[in-house]
Amino acid sequence: MGTLRMPALETERLVIRPFIEADLEACHELLDREGGEGRSREARKHWLDWTMASYEELDSLHQPPYGDRAIVRKGEPRRRVIGACGLAPCLLPLARLIDPNASPPNEGYMPEVGLYYALSSAQRGQGYATEVARALADWALRELHLARIVATTTYDNGPSQRVMERIGMRLTRNPRPDPSWLQVVGILVS
Numbered sequence: 001m002g003t004l005r006m007p008a009l010e011t012e013r014l015v016i017r018p019f020i021e022a023d024l025e026a027c028h029e030l031l032d033r034e035g036g037e038g039r040s041r042e043a044r045k046h047w048l049d050w051t052m053a054s055y056e057e058l059d060s061l062h063q064p065p066y067g068d069r070a071i072v073r074k075g076e077p078r079r080r081v082i083g084a085c086g087l088a089p090c091l092l093p094l095a096r097l098i099d100p101n102a103s104p105p106n107e108g109y110m111p112e113v114g115l116y117y118a119l120s121s122a123q124r125g126q127g128y129a130t131e132v133a134r135a136l137a138d139w140a141l142r143e144l145h146l147a148r149i150v151a152t153t154t155y156d157n158g159p160s161q162r163v164m165e166r167i168g169m170r171l172t173r174n175p176r177p178d179p180s181w182l183q184v185v186g187i188l189v190s
Helices: 020-034 041-060 094-098 126-145 160-167
Strands: 014-017 067-073 081-092 109-120 148-153 170-173 184-189
Touching: 014 041, 014 126, 020 041, 020 081, 020 148, 081 126, 081 148, 094 109, 094 184, 109 126, 126 148, 126 160, 148 160, 160 184
Parallel strands: 109 148
Antiparallel strands: 014 067, 067 081, 081 109, 148 184, 170 184
């Protein structure tokens, strides 16, 4: 396998591309103000610099193209960022979800590749998340030769669960209260 670098991906209405320096203000607004993270502009600049450097560094180490990508609409002159998405390494107790009787010590924690997406509130409800999730999942399964890809969300995030279902993920609910961050998992098998 050659380079693992993710190219810009295009859907009917969107482009998924690497972040660039000019995206700082949009990132700060989307991820911090609207997303509730509350980082300072300086902290967000540090994150953006790290994110941009990771594209090259992961590729030079022949590692998967984990990390954040910008979502922009096609045909807009400035191509302002309307969301973020990407792939992330994650360690999930999927055996627990597949077999509720799984028990310690490891409860079936497995390394996975996770898919994520976030859009500004003004851009939600237009099918963009489904376009992005489908494009990322299709690319990752095909080009990285993954056996499966996962996504997680909360019990009360119906829109995200519907996106997962629309791209063919099977949803599974965590039957236990822990870990608190693992509530609903979507699994897409290649």
